[in-house]
Amino acid sequence: MIPPIARRFVAGESAASVMDHARRLNDDGIGAILNLLGEHYDGREAADEDARTYCTLLDEIGKTDLDACISVKPSQLGLDVGEGVFRENLERIVEAAAANDGFVWMDMEDHTTTDATLDAFEAQVGTYPKMGLCLQANLKRTPSDIERLAGLPGKVRLVKGAYEEPPDIAYTDKARIDEAYRENLELAFRAFDAGIAVGSHDPAMLDYAAGLHEVHDTPYEVQMLMGVREDAQRELAADGITVYQYAPYGDRWLSYFYRRVMERKENALFALRAVLGR
Ligand SMILES: Cc1cc2nc3c(=O)[nH]c(=O)nc-3n(C[C@H](O)[C@H](O)[C@H](O)COP(=O)(O)OP(=O)(O)OC[C@H]3O[C@@H](n4cnc5c(N)ncnc54)[C@H](O)[C@@H]3O)c2cc1C
Numbered sequence: 001m002i003p004p005i006a007r008r009f010v011a012g013e014s015a016a017s018v019m020d021h022a023r024r025l026n027d028d029g030i031g032a033i034l035n036l037l038g039e040h041y042d043g044r045e046a047a048d049e050d051a052r053t054y055c056t057l058l059d060e061i062g063k064t065d066l067d068a069c070i071s072v073k074p075s076q077l078g079l080d081v082g083e084g085v086f087r088e089n090l091e092r093i094v095e096a097a098a099a100n101d102g103f104v105w106m107d108m109e110d111h112t113t114t115d116a117t118l119d120a121f122e123a124q125v126g127t128y129p130k131m132g133l134c135l136q137a138n139l140k141r142t143p144s145d146i147e148r149l150a151g152l153p154g155k156v157r158l159v160k161g162a163y164e165e166p167p168d169i170a171y172t173d174k175a176r177i178d179e180a181y182r183e184n185l186e187l188a189f190r191a192f193d194a195g196i197a198v199g200s201h202d203p204a205m206l207d208y209a210a211g212l213h214e215v216h217d218t219p220y221e222v223q224m225l226m227g228v229r230e231d232a233q234r235e236l237a238a239d240g241i242t243v244y245q246y247a248p249y250g251d252r253w254l255s256y257f258y259r260r261v262m263e264r265k266e267n268a269l270f271a272l273r274a275v276l277g278r
Pocket of ligand 1: 163200205223224
């Protein structure tokens with residue numbers, strides 16, 4: 001069972017609990033991006049099992065009127081086992097999405113996976129356009145990846161990047177990453193008519209995106225994580241901005257919870273206060 005302290009960031013262990021969470025989000029005018037926790041499987045069984053779970057989840061979402069979609073990690077679908085395994089599992093998930101008119105987001109992992117992830121996205125989105133791919137502003141290659149994807153259907157989620165990367169291929173300085181985020185936002189707002197997702201909690205980046213929307217009229221949505229700036233999520237939605245919350249679930253919640261707590265002093269203090277009971 002997930003302890004109360006972790007429930008701020010993780011919607012529950014079961015599909016039913018994350019669907020309930022999605023319903024509550026929808027009641028507040030917020031869409032849900034459901035992510036089954038799991039990554040870096042070294043055997044295909046676990047990867048196949050998670051792919052099956054995603055297919056069932058898409059079927060379940062399809063039976064409801066929920067504004068909910070899924071987001072998958074390449075290494076969760078077997079990329080560490082082999083690119084073929086990853087591609088097969090992704091294809092099964094996209095088929096289930098197509099049968100249910102569902103939407104599939106692909107998370108982006110560290111730079112060693114970027115090419116395989118882009119290739120797999122390109123291979124699928126041509127036949128099923130209700131897909132989106134995450135790109136990371138800290139990687140120096142991202143402007144050319146935006147250019148590469150520009151003519152394709154599908155959406156792009158721009159994030160700053162969560163992985164520690166080597167300085168020859170990535171910006172490592174916070175201010176430079178912020179600058180790259182703005183540059184990439186600008187490129188994306190020009191390049192993608194289908195719209196882009198601003199995956200950030202940073203008020204400065206959200207203001208910048210709102211300004212670009214005024215100039216280019218490109219549709220955009222804001223995506224934030226469960227448990228992070230939830231008041232802002234509700235306020236943005238009340239102001240008429242499309243907001244999606246990334247809501248993880250599943251029994252592999254511990255390492256995800258640990259990452260959230262360690263990435264920010266305020267989150268660590270929240271955890272400490274919860275443990276101390278005040
Ligand atoms: C929906 C979503 C999906 C993501 N998917 C991926 C992915 O596939 N691959 C990947 O590499 N990364 C992903 N990330 C993570 C991302 O790369 C960043 O590591 C993470 O979002 C932190 O960057 P930031 O832009 O939110 O703000 P930061 O640069 O961390 O912080 C900037 C400012 O934002 C505000 N802020 C940030 N966090 C908080 C908080 N907890 N509470 C209050 N204010 C806060 C503060 O004002 C802060 O000064 C995803 C993020 C989101 C939101």
